[in-house]
Amino acid sequence: MSWITAEQALAQLGTKPQTLYANVSRGRIGARPDPDDPRRSLYRQEDVERLAARQRGRRPARAVAAETIAWGEPMLETAIATVVDGHLLYRGQDTFVLAVKATLEEVASLLWQSSAPPDFGGKAQVRQPGMPAAYRTIAELAATDMPTTGRIRNVLIADAARTVSSLAGALAAPGNGPIHMRLAEQWNRPEAAEAIRRALVLLAEHELNASTFAARVTASTGAPISAAVLAGLAALSGPLHGNASQSMAGLVEEARRRGAGAAVATHLRQGQTLACFGHRLYPEGDARAPALLQAFAPPRPFAELARAGEALSGERPNIDFALAAMTAAFTLPEDAPLQIFALARSVGWIAHALEQVETGALIRPRARYMGPKPKIN
Known part of the structure; x- marks a missing residue:
């Protein structure tokens, strides 16, 4: 498995850094801290090549085969x-x-x-x-x-x-x-x-x-x-x-200590997935989240994270975010x-x-x- 720098990834994708971070947040591009400089991130080359090929209108056969079981085949007919x-x-x-x-x-x-x-x-x-x-x-x-x-x-x-x-x-x-x-x-x-x-x-x-x-x-x-x-x-x-909503705990705690904007920016700069934001089935945002959030006032850290996350990553909170916010708002069991x-x-x-x-x-x-x-x- 090969890893490349942000500059190399952006050169292949032809996109802005914000788009790169959004693809990491969506799970489309794997990322890890650079062992030589923990402040920077490295990106999985195969993921970058796959997205770049898709943008050019062609995809490697090995990439197509690898993805068939993830958000692809098998497809079953349903009326539900x-x-x-x-x-x-x-x-x-x-x-x-x-x-x-x-x-x-x-x-x-x-x-x-x-x-x-x-x-x-x-x-x-x-x-x-x-x-x-x-x-x-x-x-x-x-x-x-x-x-x-x-x-x-x-x-x-x-x-x-x-x-x-x-x-x-x-x-x-x-x-x-x-x-x-x-x-x-x-x-x-x-x-x-x-x-x-x-x-x-x-x-x-x-x-x-x-x-x-x-x-x-x-x-x-x-x-x-x-x-x-x-x-x-x-x-x-x-x-x-x-259990995805529990992955927000670290981000919420960091937002309380340093502010939501700083917490989100740090996660994205390190190539970390922004927990509980975005959903592949909802390109414009998981509409289940606002449908649930209408039922209560989200605690301040969650409200601020929702704004900062969308502003910096382009992604909106999903249903797991709303569940975590509800749990905090009513002090429900973990x-x-x-x-x-x-x-x-x-x-x-x-x-x-x-x-x-x-x-x-x-x-x-x-x-x-x-x-x-x-x-x-």
Whole structure:
């Protein structure tokens, strides 16, 4: 792997430094500190060459092949959700309109195409609510539930409602009220209920992301609905997905000490990715973020970082930024974004599981072997 200086990268790209920093922030160009001068950064030559070739209208075959599994192939047909002109649509309905009043239960009815909102209520609650309990609860269901093969849709939707209900019982207060109210009660933050409701609606589904793909592959084997949710939970736990909002902690602390502008500038000059800014599906900015931020007043460091980040990188805050800001605004548990993400996205995972079951197809890609030459006698 080869690394080049900013000057060399800019010469190949023919762009301004701000564009180079934006490409680093978006994850398109890898960067690392220069070992000879930590104040400067080096940039991955292969990434720069790929972007330069794209701008010239041609791309190396090896670059095309390498990118097919990242924001490319495989592509699966779905009628559940898509992003069009910056708008996230659930079965054709604009989520930013749904976020004004809808509950997660109503969104589940829409995504699952059920005749009525499912019942996610329950009196049972684990001894210590939280993500460890959520994993244990869903894992036990996955080990004991029936497979999906040979069972009609209404029965599978009943399994789906029981799975989400069990997940809610591991995270939220017991009861029959909407999940957002039960989460606010569990955290003793009733004033946060409206923001939580919006977040649940906006996060319920997002096309074929990493955790949804994991859930859909699992469902394609005929595994139980709860097993698909368990697969989604496993993928969601990564720092590049459901835990992304926690990556803002260092930037927020630096903004408190030195000011937002200085914090952002330092990150960009060092070639560091600006956490929780930008999203590849939303070139003009992740519209889910302002839809959630409308529900509360972001704390001062977050408001200042939003302005400084956009001014210096050209990128706008994304939904992970909004979740981190919400957590700080209402003093929610540190992993509240992951808990909200898990409850919300479980509805989307199940929608994809149900759709995949209807296809009756197994998802089984092939691998391109790049190892030592086989020795066959």
